[in-house]
Amino acid sequence: MTFLADIRDAVGSFADRAVDLTLPLTCAGCHRAGTSLCGDCRMALAARLAAGRDVPAGRLAQQPGALQQIEWCGSYDGITRRALERLGDAGERRVSEPLGTAIANRWALAGTGGDALIPVPAPADRVRDIGYDHAALLARVAGRRLGLPVVEALRRVPAPDPDPRFEVVPGRRIFGRSLVLVDDVVTTGATLATCAAALMAAGATAVSAIAVAWDQRQLTAPRPVLA
Numbered sequence: 001m002t003f004l005a006d007i008r009d010a011v012g013s014f015a016d017r018a019v020d021l022t023l024p025l026t027c028a029g030c031h032r033a034g035t036s037l038c039g040d041c042r043m044a045l046a047a048r049l050a051a052g053r054d055v056p057a058g059r060l061a062q063q064p065g066a067l068q069q070i071e072w073c074g075s076y077d078g079i080t081r082r083a084l085e086r087l088g089d090a091g092e093r094r095v096s097e098p099l100g101t102a103i104a105n106r107w108a109l110a111g112t113g114g115d116a117l118i119p120v121p122a123p124a125d126r127v128r129d130i131g132y133d134h135a136a137l138l139a140r141v142a143g144r145r146l147g148l149p150v151v152e153a154l155r156r157v158p159a160p161d162p163d164p165r166f167e168v169v170p171g172r173r174i175f176g177r178s179l180v181l182v183d184d185v186v187t188t189g190a191t192l193a194t195c196a197a198a199l200m201a202a203g204a205t206a207v208s209a210i211a212v213a214w215d216q217r218q219l220t221a222p223r224p225v226l227a
């Protein structure tokens with residue numbers, strides 16, 4: 001755990017924001033000082049993440065598991081990757097605004113609708129280190145723009161193997177609803193499929209998913225082909 005995370009644990013969530021504001025503020029795109037994402041880079045990022053701009057709309061040829069649809073906004077490189085690293089690794093929650101907006105725009109254009117957004121819960125050590133769950137932040141921004149509620153319905157189950165396992169938090173309203181998972185990066189879709197299976201078992205009528213970026217670099221064979 002980092003020294004910063006120790007401070008965050010000690011002083012609680014209100015002061016998280018104050019700690020966030022003391023991080024060295026440089027643009028995720030061009031390293032200009034004084035902003036987490038400058039106006040020029042915000043426009044460049046929005047253009048990269050705009051629907052259909054650099055990623056063909058389509059589905060993974062091998063649609064994983066129970067998922068009805070997987071969408072993403074752009075490929076995991078360049079300014080998109082740097083912005084996601086700022087959000088997910090460096091503790092800069094402010095970057096959730098443009099990235100969550102991209103999710104909302106993409107889902108409004110290409111998604112199959114849904115009744116609620118369900119963030120894929122981040123690993124506990126990640127949440128401890130950066131002070132928040134980055135997928136939950138993305139979902140909140142996207143939910144505001146899409147007019148959809150965000151339900152933190154899933155939690156990770158400790159498992160001996162490296163593949164994450166999830167369960168539905170008791171009392172969350174899942175039954176009879178069409179749900180949309182929200183995550184930062186999708187690779188094979190295996191994690192999303194695991195989440196979808198848990199939600200379907202709890203009575204969801206359908207589960208789709210959207211991520212900010214698709215990381216094809218991490219793929220091992222067989223390589224998904226866009227339909």
Ligand SMILES: [Zn+2]
Pocket residue numbers: 027028029030031032037038039040041042
């Ligand atoms: Zn910039």
